[in-house]
């Protein structure tokens with residue numbers, strides 16, 4: 001039986017203060033043997049880490065697929081966040097409850113890797129990741145990403161619309177939700193933090209999963225997606241807070257019961273099923289009115305549904321009053 005301790009300082013915003021970020025970065029550099037002199041000499045809080053980052057594993061068996069054609073229907077509407085930034089400032093609690101997990105995440109073994117489709121499906125299937133990726137129509141889309149902690153980035157993801165994956169999985173008509181699950185491997189340090197309700201789980205309604213915006217990511221910036229960003233397969237729902245965008249997926253279960261996500265399980269008073277972005281609904285512990293663009297000190301106003309209302313608002317006009325009260329948390 002898992003004993004869950006609810007400790008405020010382990011929840012995401014506690015790790016999101018600039019001070020803790022820079023401190024961790026400095027500690028990381030020290031641990032990597034890069035002297036403080038480099039930091040001091042550059043005078044920057046953003047040391048150059050590019051050559052340290054595993055951009056695109058040379059041995060990734062899908063590397064030949066990239067770059068994929070850009071779908072120009074999706075534009076970021078603001079400058080892109082650099083690859084360095086997107087690949088070195090991450091949330092991936094399996095590798096630690098802070099942002100500098102990209103080094104630790106290199107231990108993730110992404111082959112062999114299989115993905116299972118089960119629950120309310122015509123036939124349960126487990127498929128090899130390379131077979132799956134090669135069966136899907138890959139495209140590139142620039143999306144804005146908004147973490148519930150009020151930082152944001154804009155990056156070109158490669159992948160495919162989730163509706164294609166659902167066609168592949170052949171759910172039965174009784175399926176109302178899809179529950180998604182991340183790998184679980186005791187080698188990853190996060191799993192020793194036993195008070196978290198592992199594995200990381202997220203869910204969508206079937207309507208949300210089939211929405212044109214809902215994207216399954218296999219790549220970033222024209223390369224296979226880095227491990228720290230959720231290799232080899234990761235969800236992106238750009239109108240929802242980032243915690244919905246579950247990484248390193250191994251299972252899709254079709255169900256008639258609403259799944260309880262990792263954060264909802266841990267702290268339902270702060271994190272819910274819907275998690276749609278709304279500047280006017282504060283998190284219980286901070287405002288959501290503005291967001292900080294990664295790589296800059298710029299603060300910009302948060303947009304309702306992260307600016308994607310034309311694609312998604314219609315899905316939320318007919319929810320129960322109980323759900324209506326929780327659409328934006």
Ligand SMILES: Nc1nc2c(c(=O)[nH]1)N[C@H]1C(S)=C(S)[C@@H](COP(=O)(O)O)O[C@H]1N2
Nearest residue numbers: 090091092093147182200242243245246247
């Ligand atoms: N398995 C898993 N998926 C996850 C998380 C996580 O801790 N574990 N963090 C989420 C959160 S809070 C955010 S903001 C995004 C961060 O994605 P990025 O690191 O690619 O920016 O991943 C989401 N997906």
Ligand SMILES: [Mo]
Nearest residue numbers: 147148242243
């Ligand atoms: Mo997040």
